[in-house]
Amino acid sequence: MKKRALGVFLSVMMAASVLSGCSGGQKQAAGGTEPKAAESQDNKGSEAAKEAPATAEAGAEISWPENPIQIIVGANAGGGIDTAARLIAKYMEKELGQPMVVSNVAGGAGSIASNQVKDSKADGYTMLVCHEALLTNKISGVTEFDYDGFASGGIPFKVYTTCLLSKKYATFDELKEAAKANPGAVKFGTELATNDTAIIAMMEEEFDLQYQLVDAGAVSDQIAAMMGDHIDFMKAPVGLVKDYVASGDFHLLAFFNEERNPDYPEVPTMKELGVDFVVDKFFFCGFPKDTDPAIIEKFTAALERVCQNPEFQADAKNVEYAVEYMAPADTDAYFEQCKVRLQEYQDILDSHYQ
Secondary structure, three states, X not given: OHHHHHXXXXXXXXXXXXXXXXXXXXXXXXXXXXXXXXXXXXXXHHHHHHHHHHOHHHOXXXXXXXXXXXEEEOOOOOOHHHHHHHXXXXXXXXXXXXXXXXXXOOOHHHHHHXXXXXXXXXXXXXXXXXXXXXXXXXXXXXXXXXXHHEEEOOEEEEEOOEEEEEXXXXXXXXXXXXXXXXXXXXXXXXXXXXXXXXXXXXXXXXXXXXXXEEEOOOHHHHHHHHHOOOOOXXXXXXHHHHHHHHHOOOEEEEEOOOOOOOOOOOOOEOOOOOOOOOOOEEEEEEEEOOOOHHHHHHHHHHHHHHHXXXXXXXXXXXXXXXXXXXXXXXXXXXXXXXXXXXXXXXXXHHHHOO
């Protein structure tokens, strides 16, 4: 009965999150005149010559951006997506010559933000930075779209250092024993409608335990909640919590990787501890679906240059983000691969909390 009640609670929370949510243009081409060439009596050739400057393939330059670009982030300031977006903005505005303004639109595990960008004017001045919740929202039924609702601007970051941590418990065994002694009392802070809840389902199944799920918001909110003793443990990229770990406020319990993190060799992986949950975390740049391909091409060329910038790489390393540029042409196949694992986690959730 407790599991069935929790399942209903999760469904209601996800639905409530979604319901609560819900320029400059670019010149067609520089020098939009016919190329200077010998006149031809072939009308088809003349028409092709007229059209050529309007295409990015023909090497046409576009004036975009002429105005600031808004980056929509589906979480509050200070979290993982927000940190990624502000790093991207810091370096991309130097490349593009216009400010990039990060706007935080929290709620619905990022679905409110993704809906807002998807429905925005496709003029290149509104974009989304998001993570794997874009995929899990569709898998769980929160949205009817995932990456297919956007024009891909590429992926600059991946994160291989996501961890389980606690202020109250120093080891994973302590966490297990506390849950065994007090069923349903130990609180896991999460943002409901994300795949984080599958971690708890797997732990409860594997060790015959019961935890309490607390909708604590995005990572920055979870950190504050754990510092205030409102939750007992949480999941986060280690780069965002390493200062708390270094100060002794938080304890690393495990990493969600295939192998141990070389920077924290004493900390086991969740797989070693009997929970085969591995995080496929990325940060994706997306534009409204009908955005001019020439804009996307200019953006992604700039993003690739940024990813090659040693200063950008150093800033990313400071928060333990891996700079791994992925071009738009490769993102669809990558997302489909990620969805296989994420669907498995959703199936676990569905069976555990039904």
